[in-house]
Amino acid sequence: MTSKAQLRQTLRARRRALSTQQQSIAARGIIKQLNKLASFRKARHIACYLDNDGELGTQPLRRDCQGRGIACYLPVVHAEAGHFSMRFHHHRHGQSLRSNRFGIAEPNAWRSPAMPARELDIVLMPLVGFDRAGRRLGMGGGFYDRALAFIARRPPPRKRPLLVGVAHSCQELEQLPHEPWDVPLDIIVTERELIRPRR
Numbered sequence: 635m636t637s638k639a640q641l642r643q644t645l646r647a648r649r650r651a652l653s654t655q656q657q658s659i660a661a662r663g664i665i666k667q668l669n670k671l672a673s674f675r676k677a678r679h680i681a682c683y684l685d686n687d688g689e690l691g692t693q694p695l696r697r698d699c700q701g702r703g704i705a706c707y708l709p710v711v712h713a714e715a716g717h718f719s720m721r722f723h724h725h726r727h728g729q730s731l732r733s734n735r736f737g738i739a740e741p742n743a744w745r746s747p748a749m750p751a752r753e754l755d756i757v758l759m760p761l762v763g764f765d766r767a768g769r770r771l772g773m774g775g776g777f778y779d780r781a782l783a784f785i786a787r788r789p790p791p792r793k794r795p796l797l798v799g800v801a802h803s804c805q806e807l808e809q810l811p812h813e814p815w816d817v818p819l820d821i822i823v824t825e826r827e828l829i830r831p832r833r
Contacts, residue, residue, distance in 0.1 A: 638811060641771055645763045645805050649688035652802065660802055661691035663825030665698050670828055671821065673796050677755035681707045681722040684739050689760040690800050700727050707749050710740045711777065720777040721748040751781050754795040761801035768818040768831025769810040770799050782817045796820050
């Protein structure tokens with residue numbers, strides 16, 4: 635079986651090979667697809683991400699959300715007691731950003747309030763790869779798995795966000811390897827379709 639590292643390398647190259655025009659069309663396409671979801675149309679608090687390394691762009695989506703009065707939150711990496719954690723901080727389009735230790739832009743945590751993950755309506759997660767069972771391949775840092783681990787606890791939480799993976803359709807695989815701690819997706823959105831995973 636192909637290793638996760640090999641899959642990441644192949645799929646990242648695949649999305650980076652998309653032209654600027656293809657990326658722009660895809661970024662607008664996910665707005666159309668997400669608007670098919672009643673839970674998206676009703677959402678008031680959505681965690682998004684700043685695209686990097688060929689990820690499907692979210693700038694048009696974030697602008698659209700702000701225009702509709704939806705509060706957007708972006709992931710911020712925190713260093714605590716020798717390990718890293720991730721929290722979601724409020725961000726308005728146009729506010730300044732800074733680079734974190736991984737070279738990824740994020741809000742200034744001291745100037746923007748964090749929203750507990752369980753209080754969010756939707757978390758949009760960038761994907762390296764996905765399959766139709768709702769399994770996902772991320773960058774390998776485990777940040778989203780740790781931030782959302784409460785979802786898998788028993789008894790299940792009374793309130794939790796809808797987990798929506800965002801990817802280009804070319805990042806789909808027939809089957810992905812997975813680990814017991816992987817948090818499965820509720821929905822996958824590409825520029826072409828909404829996918830409700832088979833369980």
